[in-house]
Amino acid sequence: MVGLTHGLSIGIERTGSEFFLTLKAVGTLTHKDYKIITPMIDSALSKVDHPIVKVLIDGSQLEGWGIRAAWDDLKLGLKHGKNFKKVAVYGNKEWQATLAKVAGWFVAGKVAYFENATTAIEWLKE
Structure with a gap:
């Protein structure tokens, strides 16, 4: 049996205007991944005038992004970053800690690794 080398899962829970978004990435993210998750996030957040979003990103099996996917990620952050109250990046690589710091520049709330x-x-629950 061949192991999973690429995948992306997303979970969106909503209570009133508050959202809990979970993302788990395996392997290298692609533009195709963002073509799937971006409309899901856009649709969920568009249902509320002023959404408040907490995000858990599980990057423990993330290897990185393709160039176009990195651009997609930046655009997603710029579009919805004002709604993010807290973003927790869970990972196991030094570059992920650095990336979490950089992400803090594009998010109105707090970002931590x-x-x-x-x-x-x-x-996130605090």
Whole structure:
């Protein structure tokens, strides 16, 4: 059996105007991935005038982005970053910690990097 080398899962939970968004990436993200997740996020957030979003990104199996996917990620952050209250990036690579710091430039709320998923979730719940 061949192991999974690429994949993306997304979860969106809503309570009133608050959203809890979870993303798990495996392998290298592509433009095609963003063509799938961007409309889902856009649609969910468009249902509320002033959405408040907390995000958990599981990058523990993320290897990186294709060039076009990195551009897609930036555009998504610029479009919805004002709605992000907290973004927790859970990973295991030094470049992910650096990326979390850079992401903080494009997000109105707080962005933090964690090497432990439980700690990341607890931080989001504070």
